[in-house]
Amino acid sequence: xxxxxxxxxxxxxxxxxxxxxxxxxxxxxxxxxxxxxxxxxxxxxxxxxxxxxxxxxxxxxxxxxxxxxxxxxxxxxxxxxxxxxxxxxxxxxx
Amino acid sequence: xxxxxxxxxxxxxxxxxxxxxxxxxxxxxxxxxxxxxxxxxxxxxxxxxxxxxxxxxxxxxxxxxxxxxxxxxxxxxxxxxxxxxxxxxxxxxxxxxxxxxxxxxxxxxxxxxxxxxxxxxxxxxxxxxxxxxxxxxxxxxxxxxxxx
Numbered sequence: 482x483x484x485x486x487x488x489x490x491x492x493x494x495x496x497x498x499x500x501x502x503x504x505x506x507x508x509x510x511x512x513x514x515x516x517x518x519x520x521x522x523x524x525x526x527x528x529x530x531x532x533x534x535x536x537x538x539x540x541x542x543x544x545x546x547x548x549x550x551x552x553x554x555x556x557x558x559x560x561x562x563x564x565x566x567x568x569x570x571x572x573x574x575x
Numbered sequence: 576x577x578x579x580x581x582x583x584x585x586x587x588x589x590x591x592x593x594x595x596x597x598x599x600x601x602x603x604x605x606x607x608x609x610x611x612x613x614x615x616x617x618x619x620x621x622x623x624x625x626x627x628x629x630x631x632x633x634x635x636x637x638x639x640x641x642x643x644x645x646x647x648x649x650x651x652x653x654x655x656x657x658x659x660x661x662x663x664x665x666x667x668x669x670x671x672x673x674x675x676x677x678x679x680x681x682x683x684x685x686x687x688x689x690x691x692x693x694x695x696x697x698x699x700x701x702x703x704x705x706x707x708x709x710x711x712x713x714x715x716x717x718x719x720x721x722x723x
Contacts, residue, residue, distance in 0.1 A: 509672075510675065510684035510685075510687045510688050511668070511671050511672050511675050511687070512668060513712060513715055513716065513719075515716070515719050515720075516664070516668070516715060516719060519719055519722070560624065560627075560628070563628060564628060564631055564632075564665065565665055565668070566665060566668040566669055566672060
């Protein structure tokens with residue numbers, strides 16, 4: 482019982498210390514709209530409507546937060562999006 | 576196998592094919608593409624990130640090299656194996672980014688996005704690069720339509 486309580490407290494502490502990272506795609510004048518939609522579907526697993534919504538946000542506002550969460554997965558997504566040559570950055574949500 | 580004919584006059588394709596090959600060669604010489612790693616102060620991780628991406632880009636480029644070497648491409652005919660389409664799509668994006676950054680200085684972003692400008696009023700050398708840029712976009716459009 483005591484052990485379980487300690488374990489649980491430690492997990493909570495770890496969650497509190499682990500910051501949220503945002504994967505942000507920036508606009509560029511080169512990539513085709515349907516290319517960006519396809520990449521969002523392939524890399525992030527978005528449904529078409531969601532992919533189109535984010536593509537439009539990139540196009541109209543210059544950037545879109547396409548994912549947020551733990552650093553490791555955020556890095557994986559950012560890496561894959563960069564591999565597809567989308568201008569992608571990571572931001573720490575402080 | 577993915578096969579289609581570009582909706583571009585074959586005289587244009589024949590004219591710009593050598594230019595596309597040249598742009599492809601030139602962009603391959605850029606040894607340090609700017610891929611922002613989230614924490615640049617961590618030099619080792621930033622370098623590992625870039626090196627890994629460079630290796631993957633090399634694989635993409637090799638696929639595009641084979642595609643461009645196919646003599647049918649100069650006649651507007653696109654022919655490739657389905658499992659190579661993603662490599663070629665990515666490599667074409669890289670070439671288009673290179674053309675935009677290095678060869679289309681007189682074009683604004685909005686002109687490129689809307690296509691609303693007078694091509695004859697652009698510098699003659701940049702007109703050819705613009706056509707190459709368009710032909711590559713046409714290849715991408717065709718591939719995406721057949722992959723989805």
